[in-house]
Amino acid sequence: MSxxxxxxxxxxxxQAFHWLIVLMILGLxxxxxxxxxxxxxxxxxxxxxxxxxxxxxxxxxMLARLGWRLYAGAPVPVAGTPRWQAxxxxxxxxxxxxxxxxxxxSGWLYDSASGLRPFxxxxxxxxxxxSGPNEWLAERARDAHELLFxxxxxxxxxxAGAAFYHHLFRRDETLAxxxxxxxxxxxxHPETDHVA
Ligand code: HEM
Ligand code: HEM
Numbered sequence: 001m002s003x004x005x006x007x008x009x010x011x012x013x014x015q016a017f018h019w020l021i022v023l024m025i026l027g028l029x030x031x032x033x034x035x036x037x038x039x040x041x042x043x044x045x046x047x048x049x050x051x052x053x054x055x056x057x058x059x060x061x062m063l064a065r066l067g068w069r070l071y072a073g074a075p076v077p078v079a080g081t082p083r084w085q086a087x088x089x090x091x092x093x094x095x096x097x098x099x100x101x102x103x104x105x106s107g108w109l110y111d112s113a114s115g116l117r118p119f120x121x122x123x124x125x126x127x128x129x130x131s132g133p134n135e136w137l138a139e140r141a142r143d144a145h146e147l148l149f150x151x152x153x154x155x156x157x158x159x160a161g162a163a164f165y166h167h168l169f170r171r172d173e174t175l176a177x178x179x180x181x182x183x184x185x186x187x188x189h190p191e192t193d194h195v196a
Pocket of ligand 1: 025028029032033036052053055056058100103104105107108109110111145146
């Protein structure tokens with residue numbers, strides 16, 4: 001498998017970004033939804049800092065991933081995919097980019113506007129603030145952080161559902177070409193093959 005994306009499949013770099021970020025967002029979601037219930041011991045602050053630091057790591061990785069995607073492009077749609085489905089899939093992918101960037105940005109803005117002390121990124125250095133203390137902005141940013149999360153959940157459900165539908169019912173290469181190792185059938189060539 002090549003590192004760069006080819007016409008037929010996602011390369012190693014896009015796959016690594018994809019699955020690493022899926023795992024990180026899953027961890028952030030579990031911790032984010034439960035950390036408010038923790039007893040107010042010193043560990044409480046540690047868990048919040050871990051959530052914030054991991055979230056900033058997703059922001060950095062998503063920016064690198066966006067750069068890579070613009071440089072390395074994407075495979076052509078799997079053979080037999082109707083044009084409208086390819087357009088919906090592409091729009092979904094760009095919306096996922098926007099959400100996975102907006103989530104950490106809204107969290108960072110909430111942290112900044114709350115007027116707390118700067119949080120130390122994994123205890124290493126102080127993160128800069130995006131704004132001064134501002135209660136109104138803090139509330140809006142916190143609401144956005146929560147709302148964006150549920151929009152992300154909805155979109156990921158559609159996105160992952162589509163991947164499993166392709167794999168289990170259409171039995172095509174959509175999921176396989178985002179996974180390492182397995183050989184995939186070559187994508188159709190526009191000049192020699194007919195695509196529905
Ligand atoms: C992809 C990145 C992120 C994801 C998926 C995520 C997810 C979540 C979720 C699901 C919640 C619970 C929402 C609720 O029900 O109120 C939450 C809360 C929170 N997040 Fe994030 N988060 C991310 C990044 C960040 C970042 C970068 C920061 C700060 C620098 C941050 C700060 C917070 C804070 C302070 C809360 C508690 C909000 C409250 O008090 O209600 N998050 N996050
Ligand atoms: C279990 C959950 C998931 C499954 C099974 C899954 C599956 C897939 C598959 C099979 C593709 C390739 C589609 C194609 O070739 O047309 C893909 C692409 C993509 N997925 Fe997911 N995905 C999941 C979760 C997520 C999440 C949480 C995000 C949010 C960031 C995401 C963002 C993307 C993006 C942006 C692409 C386009 C490829 C790229 O630019 O890197 N996926 N996904």
